[in-house]
Amino acid sequence: MARTFGSSGEVTAARVRAAALELFANQGYAAVSMRAIGAKTGIQASALYNHFPTKQAILVDLLETHMLGLLAAWEAESQKFHTPIEALDGFVRFHISYHLDRQDAVFISYMELRNLEPEGFVRIEKLRKYYEGFLRKIISLGKANGDFLVDDEPVATMAIIAMLTGINTWFRNNGRLTSSEVEEIYVKMAFGSLECQYEQRNAVAKARAIA
């Protein structure tokens, strides 16, 4: 056989991405063979090379697509917020909901960095730092105007991101909690970790309820 009825480059490439994403997330990049990706896509391993030059290129594509999507989504969402307290509230909710909707992509983004060859690594790492910079800036502004009482902004940034991203290790759809219940809990914990007072937070909650 050869070219298959109804086959289209873009469609197949998307199916390859989806297949690779799920396999990498479940078994790890190194443990997944091109034959396995091909099988899940429904084509032979050799046909993968019509869409991606190497296995490594598939991984880089997945990570880069994920990070660029994340950055774009937050840049849009962040327009809504005008104070550090609003922004932190929004960031926590955004991070949780965005990441819970993309558990596989998040997983490989944090786990497969070491499987990237140098060029890919620096590209992805730069995007990650950029994202962390958003939260750091929120914390810095909040510290400057007295909303947050925090000793070390870079550390607080990493602590909160780790706390949030860790949700992916235990959260299950149709589990005990819904995504928005989880958001509620983590918003409270994030503000607490920055020693932000009750009254200020309640003002945000009130504004949210009115809007």
Added chain:
Amino acid sequence: MARTFGSSGEVTAARVRAAALELFANQGYAAVSMRAIGAKTGIQASALYNHFPTKQAILVDLLETHMLGLLAAWEAESQKFHTPIEALDGFVRFHISYHLDRQDAVFISYMELRNLEPEGFVRIEKLRKYYEGFLRKIISLGKANGDFLVDDEPVATMAIIAMLTGINTWFRNNGRLTSSEVEEIYVKMAFGSLECQYEQRNAVAKARAIA
């Protein structure tokens, strides 16, 4: 050549563990070959089988040793504390210092679970749950007596452990902060995330200063 001058089973096995630990942490279980482990140990790959029956057995040995060591160390350390506030303070400091001293082991313990075959996985997972149970109990007791204001104890447990374990992704010896400076910051953030009031925490700090 054959048996090497001065070779001893226990000594070699320990060197194999050390070599595998470093390689697994840096490259991932699947990406490390038995030949690479052998080379780093200073023996041939085939000689590894005098000490471990399979590659998988090396991984299980490393994970199990790490978790059992962690549990034993906390069970000893925890004897020192008699209130939830003392215990949380102690747990945070213990977790950070223990994990920062064993970065490679921690890394593979959280990253290579998916590379475990089922029998090994349940063994290790049980030990992890057991460790998480210690923190959960501290939080539950603190909630019961009013020290901590927390909505969901299991979630708070996972959030704090994720926050603490995430330190390993960015902390570097001889970096900007010392291990004990990091402890200080995270103790404060952990208490904050549980809405524990200043006065109570300061009592602990005072007691610590006196002792």
Added chain:
DNA sequence: ATTGTAAAAGAACGAATGTTCATTTATAAA
């Protein structure tokens, strides 16, 4: 209708994988 190209199959490549085996030598016990 013809033609150029895109997308697939399937065989094949050399290299690397985890593991086994026969063999050799050091060590410890009798």
Added chain:
DNA sequence: TTTATAAATGAACATTCGTTCTTTTACAAT
């Protein structure tokens, strides 16, 4: 001093790996 065993080597095993190549067929444009 002899003997059993522990610890190593090095060759070899069948598989699997990522990738390349040739060939076949579907599709789009002329």
